[in-house]
Amino acid sequence: MRLPLLVVACAAAASSELAPAPAPGHRPALPRQCKADQLVAAGGKRGGAVPAVWAPPSYGWAILSNWLYFLSLGLNAVNVQYLVRLIVNADGSTAPSPAAIALSGRVETVDKLLTFLGVGLLSALSDVRGRKPLMAWSALGFAATNLLQASxxxxxxxxxxxxDLIDGCSSCMTPICQAYVADCSPASRRAQNLGVSRAGVFQGLSVGGAFLLAFPIGGVLGAKLGPRAPLRIAAALQVVNAALIALLVDLREANPIGALRRLFGRAGLLRSAALAYGFVSLARNALDAQFVNYASVRFGWSQQQTGPIMVVVGLMLAVAPRLLVPRLGPRRAVLLPRPRLQRAVLYGLAVFAAGLGGAGASPSPTGFLAxxxxxxxxxxxxxxxxxxxxNIAPPGERGALLGALGALTELTGAIGSTLYAAVLAAFTAEAPPLPLPGMHFFVGAAMLVAAWALAARGFATHAAEARAAAAAGPAGAADE
Structure with missing residues (x-):
């Protein structure tokens, strides 16, 4: 029931393209555990002085933990809607029904609201207590979620x-793993390690790689053994994940309202980008939260058919940012130190909106897939x-800001789960208001148009302020 994480988790947490160059001899600040592990990696002893040269610890275990988490998530996502139908439908069938669709939206809303309330706290807590205990908590929570659903x-x-109550209280794996990778990456490789540029590893390995396996395997297992078997396997994988974190991993403003204030409480480009992100997060739920239900209602697809399609989506999400961001314009600075992120935002929003509109209007599987x-x-x-x-947030708040983004994602997920489930149920009923079964996609496209307007205005205002500051600079210096 947590397919919306598919898009969010593939997003990179930081980009060196906008980060200022560190001063000579400056060592990036790391959480307490990272500092200790960095000392050991440099040949020192725990408790001793930190070496002058920064030797970042490996983040490979964080990528592995996130990969296992998304492997379980993929197995769950393909099958959980069919499990809901088994539970709700009086005849015990897996056929989609308005009652099953509505219930899945309400249950998902509980998950998202609780995650919204807790992810900021858990992410900020990891800045103080270290990443490892919170990663283990998230793995065990998702294991319990899958076991309860399967039973x-x-x-x-x-x-x-x-x-979903347990799931909502423990969902924090991705922002904490992202924060760890960002903490332990030098500025020159932060974007590559997180997946914004073409050499990215976090997005491609821990998210795309997991879904490439989980979606087809989950679809086949669900069709052959029923929807409960893949969920039990997903739970077992998270028990293994928690054991690896506890035994092997050497991982070197804590309330939802405060988390949102980090995003919306500051003026300028940060607020505009945060508002745009909120609309995008709400819009993507039109596809993520109701993909399985819509494909079943509209085209009669089963797990075996939706699984491979979700592989295509996961593959595209893993590859597209790595290929497109470095190619979205020249390197010369126009509005930002690197205009490629601006182009990726504006072009991406426009293409995203067009794609959702096409999905809602398409009467055939071929057009829908395109x-x-x-x-x-x-x-x-x-x-x-x-x-x-x-990168435009104040320094030293990377983990907390990623937690704030996670809180915003879960809040919009809670709203979107109920909203799009209600719209899909209403427009696929026997007497719909309009003959538009894909109406929820058009609602999502409207959200993206609003996001594009907010982002364009923010970039334009930022550029005007930058030009004004540059023009006033020489005059101000002369006056002094």
């Missing part, structure tokens, strides 16, 4: 709510927005 029988609606490819290309705007937000 739910006919009429066990309360167990579904309990499962629109999904367009959507995947447009999703380049999401890592670009996250990179922009992370």
């Amino acid at each position: 739910a029988g006919a009429g066990s609606i309360g167990r579904l709510y309990l499962a 629109s999904i490819v367009v959507v995947s290309v447009g999703c380049v705007c999401i890592p670009a927005l996250q990179a922009l937000l992370t």
